[in-house]
Amino acid sequence: MRTAKLINDPADIVSEMLEGYAAAYPDIVRLDDGLIVRTEPKAEGKVGLVIGNGSGHEPAMIGWVGPGLFDVNVPGPIFTAPGPSKLVKGVTAADRGAGVLICVSHHAGDLLNAEMALEEAADEGIDNVEMAVLWDDVGSAPRGREQERRGSAGLFFVWKILGAYAETGATLSECKAMAEQVRDNTRTLSASLTSSAHPVTRQPIGEIPDGEMIIGVGVHGESGTGTIPVPTADETVDLMLEHILDDLPYESDDEVCVLINNAGALTVMELAILNRRTSQILAERDIRVHRSWLGSYATTQDSAGFAISLCRVDEETKRLYDAPAVGAGVQFTPPGDSTVDQ
């Protein structure tokens, strides 16, 4: 595990990262008093979307601000949700006159601070703010206790579909309902071969013995259901996908979007081999794949791990998933649109 980091003063990691990121993509985002906001604001009269999160998971969520995605990201300290006042500042920055939805990836700190932000907003006379609490990690609580589950990589689908939906002019309550609908159709499971070092303390977050793998690991290295000797890629997918498919359950004739998310240090080669087996199993079960995405969307530093996420889609959510969107960390183009001339 790599403990050396190319940083300056550890106390400045987040502020220096934000400065550098905004400097790289000035056409998409700008840095506004610690917030990452869209350079071209969303049109007036549309619902604003805000997400706060601990830093250290990039490109989540600084890379998810832009047209068709979030209006404002409120980055907290490393692996630590931002406090209520900063979230309220984010709400104000995202307000286009049609209300603001705070999206919460379900972790204790994110939820507590969002609840307090709603109270503070109400105290300041800011109304028309709601929050959507989102989870997807089947490794964090059993079936029947879904509301105890953590938010993890599969929220990718919520962000993308919700972002497109808000651009259509949907109301605040419609946006919240859509976020929850996508959440309820999404399931994720993660596995990891190595932990990573906390950027500030340089100490490992959890420990995974060499040659072992944990299935069900959280985005902060929270341990899963114990370690097993590292299986082959196909065996790994077989273990994980069975759990995911049985949980919703996903059934024949369902149509899904697939995400193979890199937690940091896997190679595209490995992601592709993992997706090969994923697509084979889905085909065997007569589950159709609408689109797949392989890559680093939500990371835990340079942890050698990944997540498989499925989202069951219908005609409406497919259309929204396919709508164009441009963040500094993710770009979506309509399927079959390979034109390069502008």
Add this chain to the structure above:
Amino acid sequence: MSARDGLDGEDWQRLVLATADAIDEQAAELSRLDAAGGDGDHGVNVATAMGHARRETTDLDDPTPAAVLSVTARAFLDEMGGAAGALFGSFFRAVGRSFNGHTAIDAAQLADALEAGTETVISRGKAEPGDKTMVDALVPAAAAGRAAAEADSSIVDALGRIATAAREGASSTSTMTPSIGRARYSEDRSLGVQDPGATTVALILEAWAAASDDRSKS
């Protein structure tokens, strides 16, 4: 003013500075405890919050007890973040609101404030005693504060008993298994390790007790 009369705003400034020093000294140990169930940065984060509290309380023009606790609360809410920032911030905010209107805090007022702070943490964080959280130090500390007030103790004696109860509560968490928050995903790793949140509560209240005692001797 004698210690029996209570702690005024300048005393509370000194208590906060003493707390910041104590946390700086123990930050590495708090992070080590956090590594068992969390991501191993609790000490760094508390030290960041207390560093802000140290600067902000020093800068106060009119340091009433309520104002000192209020800026301490803001340091945790705004600069620390996460579940711990929200819960410690809510605790200090409730204590500060309870101090409102008092120029000096005696044992009875402190007992009221600790109860208010503890209730806020329980209602917001939804942890109960035995869940291996800061609540396991706060509940006995608040009970000791109430007992001291009923025995008509001085504020210095009361804080001494509160600190002892908090330390015992924090020690008791080492045999507990976590059932709430991020640590609940790491039950095995954290067994035998004291809860970092409860330990922070004990450090804060011990620093208050020591700093108030220094004053009575001076």
